[in-house]
Amino acid sequence: MTGRNHLLITAFAANFFFASLTVAAQNSTLQPIYTHFAQTQTEISLDLMASSFSNVELDEADNFDGYTAAFDLTIPVDVDKQFRFSVPFYTKGDAYLKPGGQPIDIDGYGGVFDYATLQFEYQKYAADEVGYNMAYTIGYGIRTAVLDTGTGDYYNHTGKILLLGLNMDKSIYDDKAQLLLNAGIRFYFDADDLHPRGVDSWVWADIKSAIIFKSWGQYVRPVLELTYLGGFHDYNAVYLMPELIIHVAKNVSFKPGGILGLTSDGNQGGVTGELSISF
Numbered sequence: 493m494t495g496r497n498h499l500l501i502t503a504f505a506a507n508f509f510f511a512s513l514t515v516a517a518q519n520s521t522l523q524p525i526y527t528h529f530a531q532t533q534t535e536i537s538l539d540l541m542a543s544s545f546s547n548v549e550l551d552e553a554d555n556f557d558g559y560t561a562a563f564d565l566t567i568p569v570d571v572d573k574q575f576r577f578s579v580p581f582y583t584k585g586d587a588y589l590k591p592g593g594q595p596i597d598i599d600g601y602g603g604v605f606d607y608a609t610l611q612f613e614y615q616k617y618a619a620d621e622v623g624y625n626m627a628y629t630i631g632y633g634i635r636t637a638v639l640d641t642g643t644g645d646y647y648n649h650t651g652k653i654l655l656l657g658l659n660m661d662k663s664i665y666d667d668k669a670q671l672l673l674n675a676g677i678r679f680y681f682d683a684d685d686l687h688p689r690g691v692d693s694w695v696w697a698d699i700k701s702a703i704i705f706k707s708w709g710q711y712v713r714p715v716l717e718l719t720y721l722g723g724f725h726d727y728n729a730v731y732l733m734p735e736l737i738i739h740v741a742k743n744v745s746f747k748p749g750g751i752l753g754l755t756s757d758g759n760q761g762g763v764t765g766e767l768s769i770s771f
Contacts (some may be wrong), residue, residue, distance in 0.1 A: 519770030521745035527702035530625040530659035535770040539564040544762035558585015572615040602636035609633030624662035631655035647685040654679040674700040713737040729758025743770040
């Protein structure tokens with residue numbers, strides 16, 4: 493291969509990648525793991541996620557260490573509307589009963605604070621008109637399956653959730669980076685054995701933010717996410733998550749990352765990852 497041909501191929505690949513960034517909302521392959529674009533997708537996306545957690549406190553258990561897995565299926569139905577179907581499908585870990593400190597195993601085909609949900613997302617404003625994208629979201633969900641403790645007791649054998657949210661994204665620093673903000677509310681009701689304070693119904697704020705930085709080379713983009721889940725008084729879980737978006741093909745990306753818990757509530761530290769595929 494001549495030097496000139498090599499340069500042409502490199503330039504084509506780079507142009508393809510950076511062009512993809514300007515239309516990132518075609519699918520979720522260039523989206524952070526937890527914070528979503530407001531811009532409606534034009535392609536169906538499937539996101540497979542897994543993450544570890546440590547020292548999580550529940551209603552009847554403490555020092556819960558383990559991992560969980562989930563998937564998101566996003567289906568656009570119009571230029572400004574889409575549905576997002578999210579399912580936590582497996583959780584496994586070890587914990588200690590409260591009170592008493594008896595060691596137990598917790599596992600099941602569901603999540604912990606995440607339920608199976610169906611959300612409708614409507615993009616109200618577009619960046620080419622007002623300088624940013626903004627969307628409204630509403631959703632409803634139920635617990636996926638019980639979590640077995642191995643002691644005859646079960647967690648998550650009941651539970652429902654209502655979701656309301658507002659998403660925003662825009663380019664910053666002369667289009668060299670992207671800012672994403674998701675501000676939502678989670679209404680838990682008829683929940684069981686989850687809230688560390690022992691209540692069955694509560695309201696939490698669910699706030700996520702992310703910056704997608706300038707790319708490293710042709711195919712890697714660094715990301716920093718900062719999220720909050722809690723009620724601003726009795727429970728406050730804040731996570732800082734550095735990630736990489738590795739664009740391995742036109743319709744596939746892999747996103748490894750770390751989780752650093754900044755408060756005493758929630759996950760105290762772990763790793764996370766996602767495989768995103770579009771159709």
